[in-house]
Amino acid sequence: EATELSAEARRALDEHRAQADVRDLLRHRELCRLVEAFARHGVPMLILKGAGLAYLVYADTALRPALDMDLWARRADLDAAEAALVDCGYRRLTEPDTEVASTQRHYGRHDGLGQRHVVDLHWRVANPEVFADVLTFDEAWPRALPIDALGPAARTLDLPDALLLACVHRVAHHHDEGLLLWLWDIH
16 A cells, blocks of 8 residues: 655655756766766776666666766776876875775866766775775676767676676675665665
């Protein structure tokens, strides 16, 4: 039996959905810019985790929120990838420059609307050494799927690789935390 929502609850849900739609439109615009910049710089790149899954498995991309955009490139392409990010107005965040502790770099920018965009640029799928090469870029690239909505160069992991990464991410970085969003990604 369906339960009727109060007018106040309906307004709150409508407002939440409108905010999600705006965030999704901004993310979409930013991903299009990034895909184009990486292509201009000749850098093969995969869109990972939340942003990739939004286009791969969610019926509506706004239903898969994310605080950042995870991009994956080969270690050998790191300088060119950083140049693409700089061309898009990103600056590297202050962090140690050691691959022993981290196999990703973090970049941020504010757009003309005051929105903050954050990119995690990965060259391995996980920081802990035991998980770092569970999937390599060169293994994933030939199987990667296009994301037509983001432009001709946009690609993300295929379903088996996306599932593997979603499972590894929870264990390798978040101690098997049961965050509903990550569980829904796996589902």
